[in-house]
Amino acid sequence: MELLWPGLLMFQMFCFINGYPNGAPSGACEDMLPRHSGVLPQPSPAPYTILTNARVFQPGKPITVTIIGPEYRGVLLEARTGGGLSALGTWQRPPPDTKFLQCAHNPRGAVTHSNTNLKGNSTVYSWIPPNCASPVYFMATVAQQRTVFWVNIRSTDLTRGKTGDLDLAVGASTGMAEGKPLLPLYVQHHKKQ
Numbered sequence: 001m002e003l004l005w006p007g008l009l010m011f012q013m014f015c016f017i018n019g020y021p022n023g024a025p026s027g028a029c030e031d032m033l034p035r036h037s038g039v040l041p042q043p044s045p046a047p048y049t050i051l052t053n054a055r056v057f058q059p060g061k062p063i064t065v066t067i068i069g070p071e072y073r074g075v076l077l078e079a080r081t082g083g084g085l086s087a088l089g090t091w092q093r094p095p096p097d098t099k100f101l102q103c104a105h106n107p108r109g110a111v112t113h114s115n116t117n118l119k120g121n122s123t124v125y126s127w128i129p130p131n132c133a134s135p136v137y138f139m140a141t142v143a144q145q146r147t148v149f150w151v152n153i154r155s156t157d158l159t160r161g162k163t164g165d166l167d168l169a170v171g172a173s174t175g176m177a178e179g180k181p182l183l184p185l186y187v188q189h190h191k192k193q
């Protein structure tokens with residue numbers, strides 16, 4: 001683990017470059033709040049969990065993401081690193097009833113709903129990691145109705161795989177949407193000191 005740190009500082013730069021931190025925020029990309037004047041997020045813990053098909057990522061290798069919980073109508077989903085507000089990486093093939101949302105200069109920086117049809121845990125989002133050495137995580141805002149939504153729904157961290165871990169990352173991608181409860185254990189194990 002220690003050997004990673006010098007590289008981590010250097011590659012941190014790539015994360016920010018890919019996320020265009022100086023670009024103008026487009027709409028809700030940064031605060032991820034619906035633009036409903038006067039409607040506050042639900043204060044209760046979100047009944048949603050963001051699951052990923054892998055606990056490590058490799059630049060360019062798709063990661064699938066599902067939102068597990070009651071069916072929902074609205075969604076905003078982004079990948080992030082550290083405490084940053086920039087949307088990282090690019091999404092591909094928005095599933096039915098969703099579309100891309102441009103964040104800063106990244107036309108595929110986020111995915112959001114394209115209508116109010118119900119979406120459920122069979123809705124699978126696919127994300128392409130950038131060349132980022134830092135851990136990344138997914139953030140979502142999920143709405144059941146216009147006035148009922150939760151913000152700051154966060155996945156566990158995914159760590160950057162070493163080059164030799166390629167097979168692990170690819171192998172894990174066959175696990176798909178069912179979600180592996182292994183994830184929290186892995187993250188605790190690798191928490192920073």
Ligand SMILES: *[C@@H]1O[C@H](CO)[C@@H](O)[C@H](O)[C@H]1NC(C)=O
Binds near residue numbers: 120121122
């Ligand atoms: C996925 O959604 C279906 C239909 O809403 C539900 O029956 C099932 O229990 C859900 N699975 C999980 C893992 O939440």
